Amino acid sequence: MGEKQVMETTEAQIAVHWQEEDYYYPSSKFIGQANLTDPDIYDRFSLDNFPDCFTEYAELLTWYKYWDEVLDTSDAPCFKWFRGGQINASYNCIDRHLKKNKNKTAIHFVPELEEERVDHITYQELYVRVNEFAALLRDFAGLKRGDRVTIHMPMSAELPITMLACARLGVIHSVVFGGFSASACADRIVDSNSRVLISMDAYYRAGNLLNHKVNADEAVAIAAKDGQVVDKVLVWQRYPGKASSDTPMVDGRDYFVNDVVKKYYGARVEPEKMLSEDPLFLMYTSGTTGKPKGAQHSTGGYLAYVTAMSKYIQDIHPKDVYWCMADIGWITGHSFIVYGPLALCASTVIYEGVPTYPDAGRSWRIAQDLDVNIFHTAPTAIRALRKIGPDEPAKYTYHFKHMTTVGEPIEPEVWKWYESAVGKGEAIIVDTWWQTETGGFLCSTVPALKPMKPGSAGPGVPGIHPIILDDNGDEVTQPGIAGNICIQNPWPGQMQTIWGDRQRFVDTYFARYCKNPESKDWRDWPYVAGDAATRSQDGYYRILGRIDDVINVSGHRLGTKEIESAALVVQEVAEAAVVPVAHEIKGKEPDLYIALKPGVEATDEIAKKISDAICEQIGKIAKPRKVWLVPDMPKTRSGKIMRRVLGAISNKGDVGNVMTLANPEVVETIKNMVDKS
Numbered sequence: 001m002g003e004k005q006v007m008e009t010t011e012a013q014i015a016v017h018w019q020e021e022d023y024y025y026p027s028s029k030f031i032g033q034a035n036l037t038d039p040d041i042y043d044r045f046s047l048d049n050f051p052d053c054f055t056e057y058a059e060l061l062t063w064y065k066y067w068d069e070v071l072d073t074s075d076a077p078c079f080k081w082f083r084g085g086q087i088n089a090s091y092n093c094i095d096r097h098l099k100k101n102k103n104k105t106a107i108h109f110v111p112e113l114e115e116e117r118v119d120h121i122t123y124q125e126l127y128v129r130v131n132e133f134a135a136l137l138r139d140f141a142g143l144k145r146g147d148r149v150t151i152h153m154p155m156s157a158e159l160p161i162t163m164l165a166c167a168r169l170g171v172i173h174s175v176v177f178g179g180f181s182a183s184a185c186a187d188r189i190v191d192s193n194s195r196v197l198i199s200m201d202a203y204y205r206a207g208n209l210l211n212h213k214v215n216a217d218e219a220v221a222i223a224a225k226d227g228q229v230v231d232k233v234l235v236w237q238r239y240p241g242k243a244s245s246d247t248p249m250v251d252g253r254d255y256f257v258n259d260v261v262k263k264y265y266g267a268r269v270e271p272e273k274m275l276s277e278d279p280l281f282l283m284y285t286s287g288t289t290g291k292p293k294g295a296q297h298s299t300g301g302y303l304a305y306v307t308a309m310s311k312y313i314q315d316i317h318p319k320d321v322y323w324c325m326a327d328i329g330w331i332t333g334h335s336f337i338v339y340g341p342l343a344l345c346a347s348t349v350i351y352e353g354v355p356t357y358p359d360a361g362r363s364w365r366i367a368q369d370l371d372v373n374i375f376h377t378a379p380t381a382i383r384a385l386r387k388i389g390p391d392e393p394a395k396y397t398y399h400f401k402h403m404t405t406v407g408e409p410i411e412p413e414v415w416k417w418y419e420s421a422v423g424k425g426e427a428i429i430v431d432t433w434w435q436t437e438t439g440g441f442l443c444s445t446v447p448a449l450k451p452m453k454p455g456s457a458g459p460g461v462p463g464i465h466p467i468i469l470d471d472n473g474d475e476v477t478q479p480g481i482a483g484n485i486c487i488q489n490p491w492p493g494q495m496q497t498i499w500g501d502r503q504r505f506v507d508t509y510f511a512r513y514c515k516n517p518e519s520k521d522w523r524d525w526p527y528v529a530g531d532a533a534t535r536s537q538d539g540y541y542r543i544l545g546r547i548d549d550v551i552n553v554s555g556h557r558l559g560t561k562e563i564e565s566a567a568l569v570v571q572e573v574a575e576a577a578v579v580p581v582a583h584e585i586k587g588k589e590p591d592l593y594i595a596l597k598p599g600v601e602a603t604d605e606i607a608k609k610i611s612d613a614i615c616e617q618i619g620k621i622a623k624p625r626k627v628w629l630v631p632d633m634p635k636t637r638s639g640k641i642m643r644r645v646l647g648a649i650s651n652k653g654d655v656g657n658v659m660t661l662a663n664p665e666v667v668e669t670i671k672n673m674v675d676k677s
């Protein structure tokens with residue numbers, strides 16, 4: 001094979017390294033059992049058959065009423081899929097399985113403490129618990145269809161129970177990643193106008209019992225200052241008498257769910273007949289400006305799309321035990337721990353803690369003990385597991401038929417370790433490229449139909465038609481040349497809008513290449529993903545990274561502006577600039593450059609204060625690799641900070657010609673400082 005990629009610089013400024021490209025083929029054993037083996041799928045989902053082809057995905061679900069129109073473009077680019085259809089996500093993930101499968105495990109919950117019992121929750125038990133909690137939300141918390149609720153919870157079985165109870169009532173959930181700080185949680189409470197916050201007392205992470213409820217107290221206080229009153233905090237209790245005992249409950253505001261739910265034992269709540277186009281949830285994600293944006297996902301279109309992706313790309317059958325290691329607080333967890341697998345009646349695994357504690361064998365022990373046969377993780381976890389225990393998987397007797405990677409580009413050598421050591425040469429791998437905004441996969445291989453190629457996500461999945469455009473909007477047709485990857489057509493999993501900010505939605509994802517902003521024709525609205533990519537001769541896409549200001553740390557997306565804004569809260573800071581630095585395990589890390597206010601002395605204490613401020617406001621995942629206290633920022637004559645130059649310095653690259661800058665001399669000073677350390 002050995003196909004050469006050309007070095008090219010677009011606005012993305014990403015060098016594409018030449019590398020050997022190999023194909024790997026699925027075994028006949030895998031193909032023999034696969035859900036999708038019909039090559040006509042690509043023809044059926046060609047643009048000529050758009051949008052009607054997508055009814056094939058919608059038919060995987062149970063509808064109260066079928067749709068009046070497959071795709072309504074009257075408010076383009078806010079597209080409505082399966083308009084007029086009526087459906088409930090909770091019903092589709094639970095009730096419809098009861099007749100045949102009520103005693104099958106829906107959720108395996110694995111606590112961090114190995115001496116604690118693994119919980120195996122059947123579909124019947126899930127039904128009971130979701131109904132009881134839905135009754136509590138409706139009758140005790142006063143929530144109704146269309147209300148928003150913020151959920152700030154760690155990984156636990158109670159998290160999907162909470163989400164599905166909301167979905168049952170038509171309450172729009174906004175789950176905030178449990179590791180995010182109180183202030184990040186508060187921002188999301190305010191933006192979504194949530195008057196109810198759902199939290200948990202505590203959780204274990206890498207050997208420590210972390211009190212989580214304190215975040216709720218702080219978040220509610222911050223939100224109140226910003227004008228959003230939270231009148232009820234519902235606290236799930238996992239460790240009664242332990243962590244919660246030092247967290248005072250506020251009278252009349254805070255309630256332990258475990259106590260209140262007793263009143264609702266045995267309650268049943270009829271699922272709301274939601275319109276297909278009603279929002280199911282908000283998922284906040286980082287943007288290029290400081291404020292995170294609430295990606296709004298629909299009920300019918302989203303659920304149809306993630307169910308189809310789970311069935312055809314993840315190859316999930318009801319008999320499979322499926323483990324996606326992501327956190328439910330990210331889109332991967334929503335789509336591929338909760339909604340997709342449960343809609344298909346699979347058993348989904350949820351675990352508390354981290355894969356590398358108490359030792360590098362934990363993941364493989366879980367896989368072995370639960371008979372996991374489909375495994376889903378991210379390059380950052382694969383790199384970490386490879387580093388601390390390259391031979392660990394061989395000690396355990398699990399067998400995977402299928403493995404996924406998601407979240408960042410995966411280096412071919414890491415891919416190969418994943419295939420041989422983790423997959424034991426028996427499992428197929430799908431590299432799935434997609435985003436919070438896209439609900440489900442955009443590019444990947446259909447595992448029984450297309451060979452795998454380490455380092456490339458693959459072609460568009462059936463129904464997705466990618467195109468690479470240059471900065472002028474012309475198609476880049478030459479293989480190996482980088483450009484901006486866009487999707488030519490809408491699809492059912494696509495976000496509907498940014499919560500409360502339609503203009504930002506249009507500006508961020510469409511404005512760049514839309515030639516006619518008045519158009520009601522979907523062809524005029526290519527979706528701009530914000531990633532740079534190349535396409536090779538075989539039609540496979542290789543994703544190179546973000547073209548905008550988003551840094552992907554361990555698969556978590558952080559806006560450079562978010563981190564900079566957090567640094568600027570420290571009163572001694574004058575200017576802040578964040579650039580991504582390559583990191584062996586995490587993929588990227590933020591490097592933070594700070595110019596202090598005049599007269600402020602640059603000390604280690606101040607650098608630490610800034611770093612702490614970021615952890616406090618955003619969370620530990622945003623902690624800078626290093627805080628560089630510099631005399632001045634390199635700037636253009638118009639005063640713009642040249643992040644490109646700082647990025648080159650941090651990554652020990654070539655800073656290029658800096659003579660046109662307003663202050664070229666500072667570049668050398670900063671370079672010396674970084675090179676010396």
Ligand code: 6R9
Nearest residue numbers: 406407408409431432433434435436543557
């Ligand atoms: C699902 C998810 C989205 C960004 C995306 C891209 C990067 C995701 C990838 C990948 C290369 C893959 N990304 N999957 N890059 N190969 N298989 O990760 O959503 O958190 O919104 O991040 O992640 O840069 O634009 P999200």
